[in-house]
Amino acid sequence: MRHEWPLFEVFVRAKRGLNHVHVGSLRAADHEMALHHARDLYTRRNEGVSIWVVRSDQVATTDPGEKESFFEPSGDKVYRHPTHYTIPESVPHI
Amino acid sequence: MSAFDEAIARDQRVEPADDMPEGYRKTMIRQIAQHAHSEIIGMQPEGEWITRAPTLRRKAILLAKVQDEAGHGLYLYSAAETLGADRGDLTRRLIEGRQKYSSIFNYPTLSFADVGVIGWLVDGAAICNQVPLCRSSYGPYARAMIRICKEESFHQRQGYELLLTMMRGTDAQRAMVQESVDRWWWPSLMMFGPPDADSPNTAQSMAWKIKRHTNDELRQRFVDMTVPQAEALGVTLPDPELRFDAERGHYHFGQPDFEELRRVISGGGPMNEQRIARRRQADEDGAWVREAAAAHAAKLAEVAR
Amino acid sequence: MSFDDAYQALTDHDDDARWAYGTGFTDPLAGVPSEVPPEVDAADLASYCLMLGDDALILSHRLQEWVTRAPELEDELALANIALDLLGQARLLLTRAGQVLECSEDDLAFRRDTTDFRNVCLAERADGDFAALIARLFVLVSWRLAAFDRLTGSRDAMLAAIAAKGVKELTYHRDYAAQWVVRLGDGTALSHDRMATAISAVMPATAELFETHPVEERLAATGVAVDPASLRHEFNAVLSEVLTAARLWPVPFAAGTATYPPGRHRGSGGRDGLHTAGLTGVLVEMQSVARAVPGGVW
Numbered sequence A: 001m002r003h004e005w006p007l008f009e010v011f012v013r014a015k016r017g018l019n020h021v022h023v024g025s026l027r028a029a030d031h032e033m034a035l036h037h038a039r040d041l042y043t044r045r046n047e048g049v050s051i052w053v054v055r056s057d058q059v060a061t062t063d064p065g066e067k068e069s070f071f072e073p074s075g076d077k078v079y080r081h082p083t084h085y086t087i088p089e090s091v092p093h094i
Numbered sequence B: 001m002s003a004f005d006e007a008i009a010r011d012q013r014v015e016p017a018d019d020m021p022e023g024y025r026k027t028m029i030r031q032i033a034q035h036a037h038s039e040i041i042g043m044q045p046e047g048e049w050i051t052r053a054p055t056l057r058r059k060a061i062l063l064a065k066v067q068d069e070a071g072h073g074l075y076l077y078s079a080a081e082t083l084g085a086d087r088g089d090l091t092r093r094l095i096e097g098r099q100k101y102s103s104i105f106n107y108p109t110l111s112f113a114d115v116g117v118i119g120w121l122v123d124g125a126a127i128c129n130q131v132p133l134c135r136s137s138y139g140p141y142a143r144a145m146i147r148i149c150k151e152e153s154f155h156q157r158q159g160y161e162l163l164l165t166m167m168r169g170t171d172a173q174r175a176m177v178q179e180s181v182d183r184w185w186w187p188s189l190m191m192f193g194p195p196d197a198d199s200p201n202t203a204q205s206m207a208w209k210i211k212r213h214t215n216d217e218l219r220q221r222f223v224d225m226t227v228p229q230a231e232a233l234g235v236t237l238p239d240p241e242l243r244f245d246a247e248r249g250h251y252h253f254g255q256p257d258f259e260e261l262r263r264v265i266s267g268g269g270p271m272n273e274q275r276i277a278r279r280r281q282a283d284e285d286g287a288w289v290r291e292a293a294a295a296h297a298a299k300l301a302e303v304a305r
Numbered sequence C: 001m002s003f004d005d006a007y008q009a010l011t012d013h014d015d016d017a018r019w020a021y022g023t024g025f026t027d028p029l030a031g032v033p034s035e036v037p038p039e040v041d042a043a044d045l046a047s048y049c050l051m052l053g054d055d056a057l058i059l060s061h062r063l064q065e066w067v068t069r070a071p072e073l074e075d076e077l078a079l080a081n082i083a084l085d086l087l088g089q090a091r092l093l094l095t096r097a098g099q100v101l102e103c104s105e106d107d108l109a110f111r112r113d114t115t116d117f118r119n120v121c122l123a124e125r126a127d128g129d130f131a132a133l134i135a136r137l138f139v140l141v142s143w144r145l146a147a148f149d150r151l152t153g154s155r156d157a158m159l160a161a162i163a164a165k166g167v168k169e170l171t172y173h174r175d176y177a178a179q180w181v182v183r184l185g186d187g188t189a190l191s192h193d194r195m196a197t198a199i200s201a202v203m204p205a206t207a208e209l210f211e212t213h214p215v216e217e218r219l220a221a222t223g224v225a226v227d228p229a230s231l232r233h234e235f236n237a238v239l240s241e242v243l244t245a246a247r248l249w250p251v252p253f254a255a256g257t258a259t260y261p262p263g264r265h266r267g268s269g270g271r272d273g274l275h276t277a278g279l280t281g282v283l284v285e286m287q288s289v290a291r292a293v294p295g296g297v298w
């Protein structure tokens, strides 16, 4: 027997300046209820300043089978990383 | 080597969308669900004392603690749902007696000292069991366990602090604490499950890194940590065989009555029926409420379209 | 996190931000002066704090009774949160009363008899079902939010600080309850009936909330308390808005017609220590352990 309420994913911003982080899911009849429940379930200890909820069946994800084509092409672009470049120690603030 | 085997071998986490053996998925769902059920059923023995707590501070602490256990149940159901399980279905399995929960919650709470002893021994034993699970191979379970373990630290400390306070109180209170320790000690040791020799699933669970230590290892660790705490408290643990074994560097302790554990796990404990009945009642009494909320949400969605 | 010592692992808190684990707890009354303001009768102030404190204590008790019985686990948490908030308000208010009466919050909670309690009778009734719980919660916290909102300007600095903290909590409680009134009122035919029944059952008992007690009258005159009669307008506005959205307005009762238990009449209710059997039951339970162990420390 399926649960009467749909599943929602919950994202919490711990404090200003940080990203929302996925913390888990919960059941709720609608978005308003999902926000209330998220507040009661995931921020009981003063853990958040902002909450997002999104219905789990609305989340699109990458296919793990396509992992290679999705993520590996960025693995060899070492020139995107600052440590790729040698700068003499004597040059300040760089 | 499959991606799954490779992840396990490299001590990486398995994540929801990954391919995994059907046996792993099933075992994982069962383990997480049983754990979730234990948190939820575990609210009952202590929950009965919230309305009777003898100070307002203890009332607030106990209410917050029991509420945390509901939260733990939800974190875990949420982890189980990432494996394709449905909470409605898992609840059904619990209230129909098709899925188990920790044996410890089938014992009654008879005095307010039980609140302290449960925090100290039962949450203490749960912590011993759960800290290694923070490294479980299944990602969502491991993450839920980290959050749970952090919250558990207050549960054990509040229990021990209550007992310390009571031991400084009247003779009647000290007797109350000792009587409670006498009742909960052996059931707490049983929380680690049957001895390794009778625990057929352990090998596979260790290979899949679902389990990190055997039942007997964890039981020993718990005894080693608890005995000095009992001494500091001034209570006697009800085991005549208990003594420090200098050679092994561990405490030697007597054998729990595993026949009793088997009986309680399979439904013959003093409180099994009441615990399940309460859960079933809440589920049945709440059905019209959940349906109403779903109906209202459907109407709103209709209007929005 | 260290894995070799289970307890050690629990006190490693350096990765808190990663887990959105809470920090930064504060004492809402730190630095607030506790002297009774000039020209204010201290006994009146204590009685008033008992009225508001007992409302919260007894309502919290009724909510605590729902633990392990809520319709869904998420609501288990929500109701426990509300019960905890109200218990927190009760503790602050009883402590304030205790400052004047020279006793502790626990003396007041556990060592008073039924007739010493000053809560409205509405707080002490048992809930028949979830609709009854929601109906009572909704009306009581709507009233309380309106009152606390005014009390943030109280001349008693303690009361003002307690109210300022409470307003945030009560705003959430009212929102939670109002959402459920609407869901149940609008949901199914069954839930509509149950919500309608619950609202009609609870309305007569709300009359007591708006009767000005002599203590309130005197304290309102000195800028410490709020005259509850002045809250009726705001209360009715909230009620009609929410009940209209819930398809439950107008309610089938005549405003202001209160029904009282035998032997009671207008102006002689919970605020004067005249209670229903509901409170006796609550106190027998609540005080059982505290009274059974004389001299006990917890």
Ligand SMILES: [Fe+2]
Pocket (backbone or CB within 6 Å): B039, B068, B069, B072, B148, B152
């Ligand atoms: Fe827990």
Ligand SMILES: [Fe+2]
Pocket (backbone or CB within 6 Å): B069, B123, B152, B155
């Ligand atoms: Fe716990």
